[in-house]
Amino acid sequence: MREIRLASRPSGWPTADNFDLVELPTPEPGPGQVLVRNRFMSVDPYMRGRMNDVESYVAPFQVGKPLDGAAIGEVIASDVAEVPVGATVLHGLGWRDHAVVDAGHVRVVDPAAAPTPSAYLGLLGMTGLTAYVGLLDIAQFREGDTVFVSGAAGAVGSVVGQIAKLRGAKRVIGSAGSAEKVRYLVDELGFDAAFNYKDAPVREQLRAAAPDGIDVYFDNVGGDHLEAAITSLNKFGRVALCGAIAQYNDTAPPAAPRNLALAIGKELTLRGFIVGNHSKRMPDFVAEVGGWLRAGQISAQETVVEGLENAPEAFLGLMRGENTGKMVIKL
Amino acid sequence: MREIRLASRPSGWPTADNFDLVELPTPEPGPGQVLVRNRFMSVDPYMRGRMNDVESYVAPFQVGKPLDGAAIGEVIASDVAEVPVGATVLHGLGWRDHAVVDAGHVRVVDPAAAPTPSAYLGLLGMTGLTAYVGLLDIAQFREGDTVFVSGAAGAVGSVVGQIAKLRGAKRVIGSAGSAEKVRYLVDELGFDAAFNYKDAPVREQLRAAAPDGIDVYFDNVGGDHLEAAITSLNKFGRVALCGAIAQYNDTAPPAAPRNLALAIGKELTLRGFIVGNHSKRMPDFVAEVGGWLRAGQISAQETVVEGLENAPEAFLGLMRGENTGKMVIKL
Numbered sequence: 324m325r326e327i328r329l330a331s332r333p334s335g336w337p338t339a340d341n342f343d344l345v346e347l348p349t350p351e352p353g354p355g356q357v358l359v360r361n362r363f364m365s366v367d368p369y370m371r372g373r374m375n376d377v378e379s380y381v382a383p384f385q386v387g388k389p390l391d392g393a394a395i396g397e398v399i400a401s402d403v404a405e406v407p408v409g410a411t412v413l414h415g416l417g418w419r420d421h422a423v424v425d426a427g428h429v430r431v432v433d434p435a436a437a438p439t440p441s442a443y444l445g446l447l448g449m450t451g452l453t454a455y456v457g458l459l460d461i462a463q464f465r466e467g468d469t470v471f472v473s474g475a476a477g478a479v480g481s482v483v484g485q486i487a488k489l490r491g492a493k494r495v496i497g498s499a500g501s502a503e504k505v506r507y508l509v510d511e512l513g514f515d516a517a518f519n520y521k522d523a524p525v526r527e528q529l530r531a532a533a534p535d536g537i538d539v540y541f542d543n544v545g546g547d548h549l550e551a552a553i554t555s556l557n558k559f560g561r562v563a564l565c566g567a568i569a570q571y572n573d574t575a576p577p578a579a580p581r582n583l584a585l586a587i588g589k590e591l592t593l594r595g596f597i598v599g600n601h602s603k604r605m606p607d608f609v610a611e612v613g614g615w616l617r618a619g620q621i622s623a624q625e626t627v628v629e630g631l632e633n634a635p636e637a638f639l640g641l642m643r644g645e646n647t648g649k650m651v652i653k654l
Numbered sequence: 655m656r657e658i659r660l661a662s663r664p665s666g667w668p669t670a671d672n673f674d675l676v677e678l679p680t681p682e683p684g685p686g687q688v689l690v691r692n693r694f695m696s697v698d699p700y701m702r703g704r705m706n707d708v709e710s711y712v713a714p715f716q717v718g719k720p721l722d723g724a725a726i727g728e729v730i731a732s733d734v735a736e737v738p739v740g741a742t743v744l745h746g747l748g749w750r751d752h753a754v755v756d757a758g759h760v761r762v763v764d765p766a767a768a769p770t771p772s773a774y775l776g777l778l779g780m781t782g783l784t785a786y787v788g789l790l791d792i793a794q795f796r797e798g799d800t801v802f803v804s805g806a807a808g809a810v811g812s813v814v815g816q817i818a819k820l821r822g823a824k825r826v827i828g829s830a831g832s833a834e835k836v837r838y839l840v841d842e843l844g845f846d847a848a849f850n851y852k853d854a855p856v857r858e859q860l861r862a863a864a865p866d867g868i869d870v871y872f873d874n875v876g877g878d879h880l881e882a883a884i885t886s887l888n889k890f891g892r893v894a895l896c897g898a899i900a901q902y903n904d905t906a907p908p909a910a911p912r913n914l915a916l917a918i919g920k921e922l923t924l925r926g927f928i929v930g931n932h933s934k935r936m937p938d939f940v941a942e943v944g945g946w947l948r949a950g951q952i953s954a955q956e957t958v959v960e961g962l963e964n965a966p967e968a969f970l971g972l973m974r975g976e977n978t979g980k981m982v983i984k985l
Binding site: 372379380545549564565566567570577578579580581582583584585586587588589590591592593594595596597600 | 703710711876880895896897898901908909910911912913914915916917918919920921922923924925926927928931
């Protein structure tokens with residue numbers, strides 16, 4: 324088997340030197356464990372934070388040890404009746420082509436219920452749940468709201484925009500980093516407006532796209548996007564703080580919203596969240612989003628990169644915004 | 655009668671030149687109006703924002719027109735049965751010694767129910783309600799929370815800290831701008847800890863005063879206080895954004911919390927509010943805080959300045975933090 328280890332901690336942008344690809348004998352599962360042949364693994368922006376030696380909501384990766392993260396695969400050895408050989412399972416030991424996992428730490432899923440097994444890493448997985456919880460519970464989205472989402476062509480952002488439309492938003496606006504992505508948002512996902520944040524200041528482009536202001540901002544980016552959103556937010560506006568990819572590789576203190584005091588008079592709410600504490604919403608999410616998926620009402624576009632050896636470069640591309648929709652590695 | 659008008663709009667810190675004291679014949683009330691001899695008027699930090707020509711949650715003051723704000727006085731002419739001569743009334747036409755007010759815009763209060771009529775401008779008025787709503791509803795204070803309040807010796811802050819103690823806070827920490835205020839907070843108001851923010855960085859002093867972190871931050875100040883609080887906030891911490899006096903006189907964009915992205919992993923909630931939209935809580939507030947006042951459990955210290963002509967200088971002193979507790983002008 325092969326696995327990718329953290330060779331060293333990056334300062335600022337990671338490079339290929341921070342990762343090591345290692346070959347090992349394929350391990351044997353012990354009692355109560357299963358051996359999984361991983362088919363897809365997830366790369367996610369939050370993994371950048373885990374490369375730092377900083378205690379956060381997930382433990383940092385350890386130098387010399389394999390990285391981990393969401394993966395889906397097929398059980399190839401098991402003596403656990405509930406997780407038999409042949410089962411498709413979701414688990415947390417990505418960044419390797421084979422994994423020995425405690426049977427209690429896998430979730431058996433039905434591969435026939437998804438267009439591709441990798442959907443369990445994206446639209447039907449934590450990514451989709453993040454969008455669902457962030458929009459509906461954290462930002463308290465209501466029918467008729469005007470919604471702005473940054474990183475809108477990304478894994479979470481693309482689902483946020485689609486859920487907002489399906490749930491009756493008045494207007495959905497997205498920002499992304501290329502003309503192609505902007506077209507994708509409007510032509511394929513049905514956003515009402517979208518702009519390339521590299522073309523002109525976010526504040527100006529957002530004001531033009533939302534002349535009557537916005538009610539909800541779903542923040543995947545931080546920085547100037549958050550500041551622009553605070554300016555455009557209407558009275559009693561709500562912000563779901565989900566990510567700040569613009570600053571994950573910063574070494575200096577990041578730009579901060581200089582206009583945060585506007586939150587007083589506008590009576591805004593800004594609320595940070597991580598999806599891990601919201602798994603109780605999984606049944607609602609699966610029912611609603613799964614239904615939209617079966618009805619062909621929601622798109623689950625993915626950017627698929629082949630080969631474990633290409634995972635570090637794919638992860639760096641994700642940080643640079645090279646993906647459209649969820650980025651997964653096919654193993 | 656005399657009134658104070660806005661002579662010109664300040665840029666940065668106001669000066670005496672921005673105010674005009676004008677003498678006029680005392681006006682006659684029309685039908686449905688009453689003439690009030692004002693006894694006390696309020697000066698409040700939010701008035702600084704109204705001196706700018708910026709539409710906010712309250713309309714800006716107009717150059718050449720009198721300022722306004724909360725006042726309490728005695729009705730000296732009236733043909734309205736519900737608001738007879740002799741009644742003590744609370745209304746919105748301060749910054750003058752006599753006021754003609756529509757009877758529908760006054761609230762008759764019982765002067766015997768308060769230690770001094772000016773308490774209706776402070777502890778028993780909008781100031782107290784701001785503290786009550788901000789702590790309990792906006793910051794969702796819960797028994798056992800550790801609470802940090804900035805501007806803690808001020809009108810709102812001193813009430814926030816006392817309510818938190820009375821409602822069962824684990825620990826209440828305040829910041830203020832002098833050694834004397836720090837002593838007042840600890841010795842007279844029962845704060846568990848307090849510090850002078852001019853002595854050392856807020857972040858360091860807060861960490862020392864709250865080694866186990868804080869659960870609630872009531873922000874009257876903004877700037878470095880907000881940034882320090884974000885660093886010290888525990889998981890699921892809550893911030894009531896009430897004021898940002900540190901930056902009201904800034905002409906450059908203010909310092910912003912560079913660490914706002916911590917709100918994601920800590921799942922913080924920051925919520926701005928203004929008291930005007932929370933008057934439905936007035937009965938609960940009056941019952942609870944009035945009860946504490948009658949029982950001698952809550953202090954309503956005031957800084958009283960005599961004379962309408964001294965109101966502009968008192969207002970400037972308020973912006974410099976020269977008051978302890980609520981600042982009122984005795985007319």
